[in-house]
Amino acid sequence: MTKSELILRLSEANPHLFQRDVERLVSTVFDEISSALESGDRVELRGFGAFSVKKREARVGRNPRTGESVKVESKFVPFFKTGKQLRDRLNTSD
Amino acid sequence: MASNTITRADLSEAVYQEVGLSRNESAELVESVLDEVTDALGRGEMVKISSFGSFSVRQKGQRVGRNPKTGEEVPILPRRVLVFRPSHVLKDRIKSALK
Numbered sequence: 001m002t003k004s005e006l007i008l009r010l011s012e013a014n015p016h017l018f019q020r021d022v023e024r025l026v027s028t029v030f031d032e033i034s035s036a037l038e039s040g041d042r043v044e045l046r047g048f049g050a051f052s053v054k055k056r057e058a059r060v061g062r063n064p065r066t067g068e069s070v071k072v073e074s075k076f077v078p079f080f081k082t083g084k085q086l087r088d089r090l091n092t093s094d
Numbered sequence: 095m096a097s098n099t100i101t102r103a104d105l106s107e108a109v110y111q112e113v114g115l116s117r118n119e120s121a122e123l124v125e126s127v128l129d130e131v132t133d134a135l136g137r138g139e140m141v142k143i144s145s146f147g148s149f150s151v152r153q154k155g156q157r158v159g160r161n162p163k164t165g166e167e168v169p170i171l172p173r174r175v176l177v178f179r180p181s182h183v184l185k186d187r188i189k190s191a192l193k
Contacts, residue, residue, distance in 0.1 A: 001130075001131075001134040001139050001140070001141045001142070002141075002142045002143075002144070003142065003143045003144050003146075006127070006130055006131070006134075006141070006143075009130050010123070010126060010127065010130060013126065014123070014126075017115075021113050021114075021115065024112055024113045025109055025113055025123050025124075025127065026127060028105075028108050028109050028112045028113065029105055029108075029109065029124060029127050030143055030146045032100070032104065032105050032108045033100070033105075033146070034146060034184055034187060036098075036100040036104075037184070037188055038187055038188055038191040038192070039098075039191070040097060040192055041097060041098045041099065041100055042097060042098070042099045042100065043099070043100040043101075044099050044100070044101055045101070045102060045105075045128060046101075046102075048128050048131075048132065049176075049178075053188055053192065075189050075192075076188050076189060076192040077180070077185060077188065077189075078147070078180040078184055078185065078188055079178075080147075080149075080176075080178035080180075082175070082176040086132055086135070086176065087175070087176070089132060089135075089136050090135060090136065090151060090173075090174040090175070090176060091173050091174055
């Protein structure tokens with residue numbers, strides 16, 4: 001399912017809404033999560049999961065093609081931990 | 095680094111501000127977004143949100159685990175796990191915002 005398919009499904013389930021508003025709804029949800037992570041905040045959606053940022057320390061990497069060592073600076077990367085309910089849901093046959 | 099926790103209530107408030115539906119409906123719709131994503135993953139589908147990331151379901155085989163407290167061997171049954179791969183756009187945004 002892509003973002004546009006998600007919008008389509010939500011529009012079908014909510015025929016009283018303008019498609020434009022459903023598009024804004026979906027964009028707002030994911031933009032809000034992105035901005036929170038950008039400020040170093042954590043996003044906790046009980047039952048679904050939690051988004052957070054994790055620090056990756058600086059390290060010496062290697063260019064796999066040339067074998068040359070390169071310094072990789074420390075950085076923050078987004079991380080998602082699946083919520084308990086969703087994890088269970090994936091493992092119940094329905 | 096500031097560390098607040100954003101919850102459903104904050105997402106609903108943002109939807110309320112941005113879309114202009116009632117607070118109640120905004121909250122319900124945020125839930126529907128999460129439900130649609132959950133349902134798709136439950137069907138084993140991959141969910142791709144452009145410029146955010148993709149969620150996919152991966153099948154794991156059986157392996158032998160160990161109870162860390164007792165040292166006892168226990169089989170870990172085959173199961174399905176969720177993997178989130180952030181998009182480059184999201185990774186770059188976070189990388190440049192947090193130094």
